[in-house]
Amino acid sequence: MADAITSRETDYSQWYQDVIRHAKLAEHSPVRGCMIIRPNGYAIWENMQAALDKMFKDTGHQNAYFPIFIPQSFLAREAAHVDGFAKECAVVTHSRLIVDDEKGLIVDPDSRLEENLIVRPTSETIVWDTYSRWIQSWRDLPILINSWNNVVRWEMRTRLFLRTMEFLWQEGHTAHATREEAMEETLQMLDIYATFAEEFMAVPVIKGVKTASERFAGAVETYCIEAMMQDGKSLQAGTSHFLGQNFAKAFNCQFQNKNNEQEYVWATSWGVSTRLIGALIMVHSDDQGLVLPPRLAPTQVVLVPIYRNDEDRDRVLTEARQIVGDLLEAGIRAHLDAREAYRPGWKFNEYEVQGVPIRLALGPRDLKNGTIELARRDTREKEGVPRDGLTKRIESVLFDIQQSLFEKACAFRDSKTTSVDSYDDFKTVLEENGGFVLAHWDGTEETEAQIKKETKATIRCIPLDPIDADDSGVDIISGAPSAGRVYFARSY
């Protein structure tokens, strides 16, 4: 590729797009707002899916599939829900195209649907209509279902992975006999998301609860994990909603409890999406391109063979195949790039841009010396390492990269987290350092709205873990009492 990656300092937004383009992760499609996820990007999503799916199943969830179309009338059943989604949805109104002599291909007016269908922006309505048929007794509870699918929200300002009209995600929908059990589930799933973010993505997150204004349309409480990007903006990386009995009431879903009384069912829903790939890029990548944590990297180790003549070629490739074979056997996702159409230097650059955690290079001199060159993508350090014990060494370096990325991200986030006690300080910190600003808030929508209007910062969350042991104080604007500091930030 002739053009270089824009540096983060020059233009962060352009840098993000350049990394995606150079690493061949995704691109815009001819339909505005929809993205094409290329094999390199989709392979990351597959690894995310595998890890999350295992965690869901280990906690008793099963996968299922609900239809892509929601009858328009369903959306209207839950008042807050329709408010949240009616303004941005894809509406199917007809079922046929015909050829018009003058205009060419047009929608056939005779195929107008009796009821409009909405391409699902989320599935609570169709799920709770279904659960109302499945649930009669306490014996039918809990229902613990997840679905991997695609959803559509009509976004005007889109950005690859972070905000797209169509995105891929999972949505969990669970049904419970008691409020307590539903709340436990909500928090369990939040914990699973936090664990996934930190242990697989190497992205530290704050767990918290959203304010009313940022709550999911139809939820009683929305819990979230928030991550800090390299430009100091926050990104909501996953949400887990306690829905109370809102959807059960809207779809008349009751069960007979052990005392033979009819009760409405308690609900949760929770989701993470391909947006996580955006977070992954924005947290770890650098001006040379993508940087991937080993646990999610589709290729963890690539070996580039180096030779000048046929005799060297055979010897190098024989040894290279042995090395890669050993790595694969040890469960490491290793790849030998023996393509002849590309030169080693081109390959080095390609794998750097694509974020492969470890690149090995093996040449005739290495064969003689019993060594191999190992380059780490995260630090961009190269060293000759002994051929003996290579697999163990690589296991250890992969582990170290995963750890280092997490620690670096933690340190960065900490450097971008500031407690303030006045609105002036708040504004100064936000302008000069960005990041999370921890400030006291009186709990009213008024001060929240004023701060948002004046600074573009929103309350990302009210943290679940209190920030200080004794964290009482007063709101930075109203001076009214506050129960504790909350996380403010500008966000994606």
Next chain:
Amino acid sequence: MADAITSRETDYSQWYQDVIRHAKLAEHSPVRGCMIIRPNGYAIWENMQAALDKMFKDTGHQNAYFPIFIPQSFLAREAAHVDGFAKECAVVTHSRLIVDDEKGLIVDPDSRLEENLIVRPTSETIVWDTYSRWIQSWRDLPILINSWNNVVRWEMRTRLFLRTMEFLWQEGHTAHATREEAMEETLQMLDIYATFAEEFMAVPVIKGVKTASERFAGAVETYCIEAMMQDGKSLQAGTSHFLGQNFAKAFNCQFQNKNNEQEYVWATSWGVSTRLIGALIMVHSDDQGLVLPPRLAPTQVVLVPIYRNDEDRDRVLTEARQIVGDLLEAGIRAHLDAREAYRPGWKFNEYEVQGVPIRLALGPRDLKNGTIELARRDTREKEGVPRDGLTKRIESVLFDIQQSLFEKACAFRDSKTTSVDSYDDFKTVLEENGGFVLAHWDGTEETEAQIKKETKATIRCIPLDPIDADDSGVDIISGAPSAGRVYFARSY
């Protein structure tokens, strides 16, 4: 469940629906033609996906994702393609709902899209628009991409799994430098589908090529695998299309070959869908419910503990956990159903209806005798087997069930396959025995159409493997020369 499963003899179509309902595989959704795939059904799909995905990757394919929406103008680019799909598609025309004071929630007329979007019925158009940007040189070829997604075709007469408005599938789309390579790919994928059907689904299939009238809209040749259902109807279980240069021409996708000449790219596409679950049900299940081949069964072995008092309970459960632990360790999908809310007899029935291949029952007497009861779902035979060596025994029985189901299905298909040499015999066989009727055909659309009109039988395929060593003959209607027998059948 109070109601019983209708027998196949009484009403085959009702039997099919009953099996699906009792085994909790899927149900109709409020949106006509869309289905809800329940956890029991989706788990089968997940096993199918895992097996197929591995075969795709082992042959060099990568997964990617293309948008759900196709601009209307794209459909129109390939003439045969638009003919095939314009008559049955979901058309998105608006992007917003608003509340009207009189009518309630309505589509916002101001949100009319500039160009209609079609919910993908298949993705050739958007894929080839994309490939035209990705491909410049022979170095960019081949592209071997698969996508797991959902598609919509506006079907009026739907049937769970077999024919639904929305279905889940995979669609492979490959790009090649030569006709030969594309044809090799087409046939390779057909072979993969046949292998999957026979080795995983235990469903024998005929590999063949479709006649022009049954060809995919836009293909040069459509290859298929055809399976025989228990009612003697054929079901197309998978297709692999050689697309020639049709889509490359429609989307102007050319590459520079090694001689520096511009050439159009050669294409294939291939897919199987949740329809396979319908085939699986129709081939193996019986009047007691679902029968699943072990390789695709979500649960391969279930253990039901039996006890009357707490002391027995503890002893039985301890042993049961040991047994199931051993099975899991051996890689067998085993489950201990220790639920107290249900009695053993209820559980036996439940797992029979759900098609679990092996059901074990363990009681106090078994503990004393060192035995356990093993019931096979396929033969419904029960026997006491020794506790010693149980895991090995179960591995062997699972293997045997897989084989037996395949052999039984082969024998059934053979009993439903008849060669005829006159149109009278053709009609008699079709009425009295159904199944595949092998007859000579002159290769014209006229005789094909006449037979379809008069008997509802279509040419399922022209087999790749010739039926007889010397299979020349004359068309059963026209008397014109035929190059070989073809498979006729009524079909789903």
